[in-house]
Amino acid sequence: xxxxxxxxITHGLKDRKAHSTLWRQSxxxxxxxxxxxxxxxxxxxSYYLSTPAAVVRQIGAWVADGSLWPxxxxxxxxxxxxxxxxxIVAIPLALLISGSRFLDDVxxxxxxxxxxxxxxxxxxxxxxxLGIGRAPAIVLSAVTAFFLVFFNLYLGLKTIPGIYADTAxxxxxxxxDTAFKFRLPxxxxxxxxxxSQGIIYAFHGTVVGEMTASNTGIGYLIIFAGxxxxxxxxxxxxxxxxxxxxxxxYALARTQRFFNSDxxxxxxx
Amino acid sequence: MLAxxxxxxxxxxxAREQPTLEFHSVSRTLASLPVLQSIELxxxxxxxxxxxxxxxxxxxTLLNLAAGLAQPDEGVVLYNGVxxxxxNTNAGYLxxxxxxxxxRDVLSNIALPLEVKKVDKAVRTKAxxxxxxxxxxxxxxxxxxxxxSGGMRKRVSLARTLxxxxxxxxxxxxxxxxxxxTRMLMQNELLELTRELGLTVLLVTHDIGEAIAMADRIILxxxxxxxxxxxxxxxxxxxxxxxEEREHTLFSHIWNHLAEQSQIRG
Numbered sequence: 354x355x356x357x358x359x360x361x362i363t364h365g366l367k368d369r370k371a372h373s374t375l376w377r378q379s380x381x382x383x384x385x386x387x388x389x390x391x392x393x394x395x396x397x398x399s400y401y402l403s404t405p406a407a408v409v410r411q412i413g414a415w416v417a418d419g420s421l422w423p424x425x426x427x428x429x430x431x432x433x434x435x436x437x438x439x440x441i442v443a444i445p446l447a448l449l450i451s452g453s454r455f456l457d458d459v460x461x462x463x464x465x466x467x468x469x470x471x472x473x474x475x476x477x478x479x480x481x482x483l484g485i486g487r488a489p490a491i492v493l494s495a496v497t498a499f500f501l502v503f504f505n506l507y508l509g510l511k512t513i514p515g516i517y518a519d520t521a522x523x524x525x526x527x528x529x530d531t532a533f534k535f536r537l538p539x540x541x542x543x544x545x546x547x548x549s550q551g552i553i554y555a556f557h558g559t560v561v562g563e564m565t566a567s568n569t570g571i572g573y574l575i576i577f578a579g580x581x582x583x584x585x586x587x588x589x590x591x592x593x594x595x596x597x598x599x600x601x602x603y604a605l606a607r608t609q610r611f612f613n614s615d616x617x618x619x620x621x622x
Numbered sequence: 623m624l625a626x627x628x629x630x631x632x633x634x635x636x637a638r639e640q641p642t643l644e645f646h647s648v649s650r651t652l653a654s655l656p657v658l659q660s661i662e663l664x665x666x667x668x669x670x671x672x673x674x675x676x677x678x679x680x681x682x683t684l685l686n687l688a689a690g691l692a693q694p695d696e697g698v699v700l701y702n703g704v705x706x707x708x709x710n711t712n713a714g715y716l717x718x719x720x721x722x723x724x725x726r727d728v729l730s731n732i733a734l735p736l737e738v739k740k741v742d743k744a745v746r747t748k749a750x751x752x753x754x755x756x757x758x759x760x761x762x763x764x765x766x767x768x769x770x771s772g773g774m775r776k777r778v779s780l781a782r783t784l785x786x787x788x789x790x791x792x793x794x795x796x797x798x799x800x801x802x803x804t805r806m807l808m809q810n811e812l813l814e815l816t817r818e819l820g821l822t823v824l825l826v827t828h829d830i831g832e833a834i835a836m837a838d839r840i841i842l843x844x845x846x847x848x849x850x851x852x853x854x855x856x857x858x859x860x861x862x863x864x865x866e867e868r869e870h871t872l873f874s875h876i877w878n879h880l881a882e883q884s885q886i887r888g
Contacts, residue, residue, distance in 0.1 A: 514719075516717060516719060516721045517721070517723070519691055519709075519717075519721070520721040521738070522691065522708075522709040523689060523691070523709050523710070523711065523713075523714075523715055524711070524734065524735045524738045524739075524786070525709070525711040525738065525739070526738040527738070530738050534734075534737075534738070535723070538723065538725050539723070539725075541725070
């Protein structure tokens, strides 16, 4: 689950190869867009699918009437808030539970059970407790991201050699020092994986939360367009979510690569 | 058997009555396999004791008990007369695999025990630099462990162990993974350091020459479950023999060649 890839620096031939792959991928995307544009209204019912041109016009209209930026900002802020809350709870909890046989035995089954449940079932309760708005989306985002950060770090902390904890014990290190000077840095590659997956899942939780319990955000735009039978609006919203998701993954891959090359001396075996 | 007749007369620097480390009828079972059986052992203050036995016989387990990282199933382990119920913070433990933190450089790895003790940064850096000089790592302060050779990593481990001035050193095949030449250099350096600092040492090794060259007393263990079969006091004559063997013409000829080639760096 938590694997860390060691990036290789690519030169020459590989660069050219990456280039031609990118070119081919652009061809695939272009073909799909063309098929969508010209298939819609001829082979397919444009009422359901809209067209790329109409989607672009719709996004342009949202930009023009000022409704895109506040909703985009709301989605991104909620993702950030949910992710931060998840990380702040998950990191100390993973350190605490993996560091104690007793806590591990008692609490990890509950966390595994909670993980296996669909988080969306919380939505009605969140609306009841917090009302419609940003708050339920933030909570749903945090709950979704929490498990990714927690489990990656938890498994990492249980995988690292026991010699780190033993060394800390022989130095008479305090529990806090043992956690933050020995165990957490030793599990850093797992933490990095957990955090990057956590951001993606915080985004998922945010959009789901906006679709069920909010009145702003990209998720809300999609639901609102859907309720008006506006297929162009739905497709435009989906395209924005897709672009955001792809950009996030791309940015994370870059930072991960930077992180790994900086600490290439890690022995994750 | 051995414990009943400590040869205190011979060791004048071990004037104190109380042995530093005592094992009294210690047994230990790991995963239902008996590993140690009725171990009776006393290590006097300032002595250098080597444990020799077949691999996998439980030598490391014995050291773990002395380090307080494990507890005996039967019997008791005493350090300075007090039962060891938690990690022994008076002992420096040099484990078989080096336990350096790969994300820290040499200097901050060595200063780590003082950092954990909340010693002021300037003070601990100064102490670390002093000990770096002692173990011959000057110029490598800001290297990461992964950038060092096996011998140098051992020096860093040793330096980190010595910085908190332990009274006792527990060494688990400290030089096992090193090439013969580096091993001998490190043996000599370690011997000088332990004499200089008056350390009590418990050394686990499978290298007989190493045991004879370094230890005052050698304890022979059986295959698992380990029992003590014999205790050998090493005389100066024995040490001389080993030294002479090492200074044998061909040996020293090749030795000198290697020493010249590799500017004597571990």
